[in-house]
Amino acid sequence: MSRIVMKFGGTSVADLDKIANAANKVAQEVENGNQVVVIVSAMSGKTNELVGWVRETKPDYDQAEYDAVVSSGENVTSGLMALRLQQMGIKARSWQGWQVPVKCTGHHEAARIDDIPPENMNAAFDAGYAVNVVAGFQGVMDDNRIATLGRGGSDTTAVAFAAALKADRCDIYTDVDGIYTTDPRIVPNARKLHRISYEEMLELASQGAKVLQTRSVELARSYHVPLRVLSSFEDDISDKVGTVVCREKDIMENIKAVKGVAYSRDEAKVTLVSVADRPGVAAAIFGPLADAGVNVDMIVQNISEEGRTDMTFSCPVDQVLRAEKALKAAHEADDINYKEIIVDDIVAKVTIVGNGMRSHAGVASKMFKVLADEGVNIRVITTSEIKVSVLVDRKYMELAVRALHDAFELETA
Amino acid sequence: MSRIVMKFGGTSVADLDKIANAANKVAQEVENGNQVVVIVSAMSGKTNELVGWVRETKPDYDQAEYDAVVSSGENVTSGLMALRLQQMGIKARSWQGWQVPVKCTGHHEAARIDDIPPENMNAAFDAGYAVNVVAGFQGVMDDNRIATLGRGGSDTTAVAFAAALKADRCDIYTDVDGIYTTDPRIVPNARKLHRISYEEMLELASQGAKVLQTRSVELARSYHVPLRVLSSFEDDISDKVGTVVCREKDIMENIKAVKGVAYSRDEAKVTLVSVADRPGVAAAIFGPLADAGVNVDMIVQNISEEGRTDMTFSCPVDQVLRAEKALKAAHEADDINYKEIIVDDIVAKVTIVGNGMRSHAGVASKMFKVLADEGVNIRVITTSEIKVSVLVDRKYMELAVRALHDAFELETA
Structure with missing residues (x-):
């Protein structure tokens, strides 16, 4: 039994x-x-x-x-x-x-x-x-x-x-x-x-x-x-x-590198421009965001000039106002310092997933090439052992999903 | 507090x-x-x-x-x-x-x-x-x-x-x-x-x-x-x-004999005609009714002829079919013996209630006279220390309630 x-x-x-x-x-x-x-x-x-x-x-x-x-x-x-x-x-x-x-x-x-x-x-x-x-x-x-x-x-x-x-x-x-x-x-x-x-x-x-x-x-x-x-x-x-x-x-x-393509439509990209780059700055930014209940997903940091950096993250669109409020409060309290906040709230996330990526090289670069061939500009990239995620303009989301599904031949077992 | x-x-x-x-x-x-x-x-x-x-x-x-x-x-x-x-x-x-x-x-x-x-x-x-x-x-x-x-x-x-x-x-x-x-x-x-x-x-x-x-x-x-x-x-x-x-x-x-007049519209009167009158006959009748979930309310027994009796009871109208079924089954099983069942399912119950009845004589007879004066025929009567209930034709119910309320002057304290 x-x-x-x-x-x-x-x-x-x-x-x-x-x-x-x-x-x-x-x-x-x-x-x-x-x-x-x-x-x-x-x-x-x-x-x-x-x-x-x-x-x-x-x-x-x-x-x-x-x-x-x-x-x-x-x-x-x-x-x-x-x-x-x-x-x-x-x-x-x-x-x-x-x-x-x-x-x-x-x-x-x-x-x-x-x-x-x-x-x-x-x-x-x-x-x-x-x-x-x-x-x-x-x-x-x-x-x-x-x-x-x-x-x-x-x-x-x-x-x-x-x-x-x-x-x-x-x-x-x-x-x-x-x-x-x-x-x-x-x-x-x-x-x-x-x-x-x-x-x-x-x-x-x-x-x-x-x-x-x-x-x-x-x-x-x-x-x-x-x-x-x-x-x-x-x-x-x-x-x-x-x-x-x-x-x-x-x-x-598990022969294939990629198992599936996922997406998330209602994402926003928030960039803090010219943040003073010092130890602990990430904690100073993302602590208040967590306290405000903002689900931060992707995080990218770029050096922009000497001693300053741009910090970009993504979150659900409906949490952007909350995020801005928390960041401005932290700015006023002098906990963080930035020149401006740039919000791009018409982006979407597209992700390819597969355990096979661990053993297949070149999966990410193939993904980027497929998107480039379709004229889809990539805003942010994050990766893990078994996935690659990109932020793209929301209007290209379906196109990106279809192109990746085709390119990795997911319609056949 | x-x-x-x-x-x-x-x-x-x-x-x-x-x-x-x-x-x-x-x-x-x-x-x-x-x-x-x-x-x-x-x-x-x-x-x-x-x-x-x-x-x-x-x-x-x-x-x-x-x-x-x-x-x-x-x-x-x-x-x-x-x-x-x-x-x-x-x-x-x-x-x-x-x-x-x-x-x-x-x-x-x-x-x-x-x-x-x-x-x-x-x-x-x-x-x-x-x-x-x-x-x-x-x-x-x-x-x-x-x-x-x-x-x-x-x-x-x-x-x-x-x-x-x-x-x-x-x-x-x-x-x-x-x-x-x-x-x-x-x-x-x-x-x-x-x-x-x-x-x-x-x-x-x-x-x-x-x-x-x-x-x-x-x-x-x-x-x-x-x-x-x-x-x-x-x-x-x-x-x-x-x-x-x-x-x-x-x-x-508590100066008044009667405190209030209650009524119950959807009552039925069921009479078993010419029941063999022997010890235990009431139990033989009302046991099966209770088992069938019939809420028997008033019960009246009249001697009709030598060794036979008429047994009358009231119950809610929507339980009459269940009551008849139970009684016929008991009849077929020879648990009870009667000539026929007469159902009057267009009766209503009117009740006067008051603790003062304990000390006031003649309350019941006044009730009967009031109803008689209005031409309301009484079908069944039951009493307790503090109430008198009567079954009347349903069409007279409101008339009976009004007449009793007036006669006992309940509109004034």
Whole structure:
């Protein structure tokens, strides 16, 4: 007998029909002889509604109350899923985070799962429950108050249960049928990947492919949980479908240097011109930005003149005002010194990702040549062992993605 | 410093504006120097939506799952109310039933509150919280699963907290401004009562005045909790407004024999004609009815002929089919024996209530004369120490209520 975790996101449990559809998939796994833990999100739209009420009631809301309110959406779907499974003759029950318990630490609204003692859940399986349905996205703090894990947290819940209950795999059911070489809306011949490594998935996820929450992939990597992404809306749930995210050594097909192309449309580039170049200047700039909640991504420093430097970074467009405010305050406080701030808020980021880059030389230079041939000017470059990212003018983003997808022949395996 | 419980029903927290309005009343009590426990229902309509989903998913639903789903409505309002109070500068926090904990026993969907250990709530007051906001209608069973108290259960939650925390009073905010001598929609000069005894309120509540849940009044009587019913939608919350439900000895105005007239429109009268009259026949009839979930109200037995009797009872109209089915099954099983079942499903019940009946003779006969003078035929009569109920043709119900209200001069104090 295997034990598996199945996670259904908001669009997969959006209404009673969708819940019934998801329950059918659970029933298949039960018929296959598996013990199943089902993790559910709130019906799509519900969480946004609840968050809206919280923000309207108190714009600078108490995050513990936010968690108490917003977690209720998952409670509803977990009960309805258990009822639907019972209606199909399957012995099932629901669990809210505190009942398991899913022990959390850290900050409300962005809590981390600290521990999931498996005793209660194992006792339920021993008592004959074929399915334990758990409300995702939530847990309980030491002081018995409810915690939530941040948007997309149900993926993390699923992986954490798979690790705690030593599940054989963790299937993430969603509204796409797997991970693609790039966004098929931009490149129609994008190819679905059968397998991808945790590291590659992390780069794709953080680089703008929105299928899996980054933390869930990190957690899966730490605990070697085989993750599978597959569609809620297709009948086949056999091994043949979806994309498995697993260890690099479990992937046989890694012949290519580049595995996928990711993008992020709404980026901004901020340049501090002629910063006094002294030890500690980077900390003086990026400390206040972090305190202001600005997610700085790429950072480039160029020497411009003797003793002065230009400092460039990128961040999401909607954080630019916050960034400027923090930098001006630091300037007025004499913590940093610069001539001016130049903002370019119509850029986008394009990234190529692949474990194969480690062994293939010349991948970055090929990328630059492809973009140059298309007349796409590169504003900023950053690299890691398994990815190269560039900032380009936003209007060239789709062109760049298509050109790179073609050049690295990602449409074929 | 006083400690008070304030309960807001679904229409009083129906949206964010109404929650803000209710929070204003809480703020007034905080300014008056009170420690406040606020009990909230779900936003009106929410519970019905959740119940609908449960029934649609599994018509013969698991009541533990029903409770898990349906309790979520109160969780939302308790958090939003706490946030609203915080927004007004008041130190407040929300509590879900299991966090307090509100310990329950009995059956899911109709649980009873067994105990509310006051330690956590007192600790919060000691820590400087001026207001503890509690999700009504819910608690937790011994096995850590969520329980609900049945429809209207938030009234019971409020009274139970008032008893457990030794509150000085329990104010039930609702969409009417008090308890009236009868329904003002039927008798325009119905008078609002300033005080009414627990016993009278119980008769009015169970006889069709829908303002307070019967169990909450019983609980208030047991623990001597002074209950007040008042409007959420009027500004004045001083001692002058609303109706106080209290001990008979705390009421000075009990000069009148009759305090109020209640009615229940959708009643049915069922007669078993010529039942074999033997010991145990009543049990043989009403046992199966109870098992079938028929709420039998009035019961009258007439001798019709030697060794035979007619047995008449009343029940809500929508339970008649169930009653007939149960009786026919008992007949076929030879548990009971009758000639025929006669159903009159266009009757209504009219009741006069008043502690003063104990000391005033002739109240019942005056009632019968008033109805006779109006040409209203009485079908069935039952009495208790403080009430007289009659079944009449439904078309005469309003006429009977008005005539009795006039005859007993209830429009004047």
